[in-house]
Amino acid sequence: MICTRINKIRIRGRFSRENDVTLFCGDCADLLRAIPNKSVKLIVTSPPYNIGKSYEKKLTFEDYLEQQKAVIAECVRVLKPGGSICWQVGHHVPRQPQVMPLDIVFHPLFAAHECLQLRNRIIWYFEHGLNCRRRFSGRHETILWYTKGDQFAFDLDAIRVPQKYPGKKAYKGSRQGEYSSNPRGKNPGDVWVFPNVKNNHVEKTIHPCQFPIELPERFILALTNENDLVVDPFLGVGTTAVAAIMHRRRAAGAELVKDYLDIARQRIKDAMKETLPYRPMGKPIYAPRPNTALTTSPFSGNGRTS
Numbered sequence: 001m002i003c004t005r006i007n008k009i010r011i012r013g014r015f016s017r018e019n020d021v022t023l024f025c026g027d028c029a030d031l032l033r034a035i036p037n038k039s040v041k042l043i044v045t046s047p048p049y050n051i052g053k054s055y056e057k058k059l060t061f062e063d064y065l066e067q068q069k070a071v072i073a074e075c076v077r078v079l080k081p082g083g084s085i086c087w088q089v090g091h092h093v094p095r096q097p098q099v100m101p102l103d104i105v106f107h108p109l110f111a112a113h114e115c116l117q118l119r120n121r122i123i124w125y126f127e128h129g130l131n132c133r134r135r136f137s138g139r140h141e142t143i144l145w146y147t148k149g150d151q152f153a154f155d156l157d158a159i160r161v162p163q164k165y166p167g168k169k170a171y172k173g174s175r176q177g178e179y180s181s182n183p184r185g186k187n188p189g190d191v192w193v194f195p196n197v198k199n200n201h202v203e204k205t206i207h208p209c210q211f212p213i214e215l216p217e218r219f220i221l222a223l224t225n226e227n228d229l230v231v232d233p234f235l236g237v238g239t240t241a242v243a244a245i246m247h248r249r250r251a252a253g254a255e256l257v258k259d260y261l262d263i264a265r266q267r268i269k270d271a272m273k274e275t276l277p278y279r280p281m282g283k284p285i286y287a288p289r290p291n292t293a294l295t296t297s298p299f300s301g302n303g304r305t306s
Helices: 028-034 061-078 102-111 214-223 239-246 258-272
Strands: 021-025 040-045 079-089 091-095 098-101 116-125 140-148 191-193 229-232 250-255
Touching: 021 028, 021 239, 021 258, 028 061, 028 250, 040 061, 040 214, 061 079, 061 102, 079 102, 079 116, 079 214, 091 102, 098 102, 102 116, 102 140, 214 229, 214 239, 229 239, 239 250, 239 258, 250 258
Parallel strands: 021 250, 040 079, 040 229, 116 191, 229 250
Antiparallel strands: 079 140, 091 098, 116 140
């Protein structure tokens, strides 16, 4: 459910503490330099994978890592103690059919900052993507979650998912006969299963590598409070900013492609009007169609219909 903040939000192109949303058209390094030290609660992003997409300039892998190293250093500078960085990545493909998992390459860049602690390596699993002929088709990406220090916010209740066995009761011990699971739901774990944004996804825009709102939304609800600042250095079409505004957080992000930034601005406005098409957090992957036909189960052995 979208949480309306105010009727009108302040969207600006240059960063200011007073902005509700900063949509910076240009290099993320320039945006990050304008943000004061220790002022950001959460950074959620998915950087370019250096595979030659239309929105990125392909570099040598060494230059790419140097570029990312500099961005990460700025992210650490602006991050508050107790804040979090969530870095979502897939694979770099130096040559077919070889792949290079970017989370393995990126971790040393983060680990070089002693103030950061890796809390989770989250697997985002989806069922659709490019089909491969000489290796197994890729159906997951990873998210590295780091905190700045050991004291950090984590609101599990805000992101619980339904229990698998909600009526299960303890069969022994002091709680025998009592419900054994939390009635508010369970921890979603470190394997997240929801669709990626393909052509038939309700959130689809012109961006070729858009992630769903549910991905940053989980982090925003679990790791921030209302009015905290959430930053996405590689903003794309504004998914992180949309999720932040939906839940009464402030947002800032940079994007080189003006068309993407225009879409981000419109998506934010639509979110505020509660007209933005989006897939609600926690929605089941499949919604079975009603079965109107009476069929006999071949496994029942008693002729009863299923």
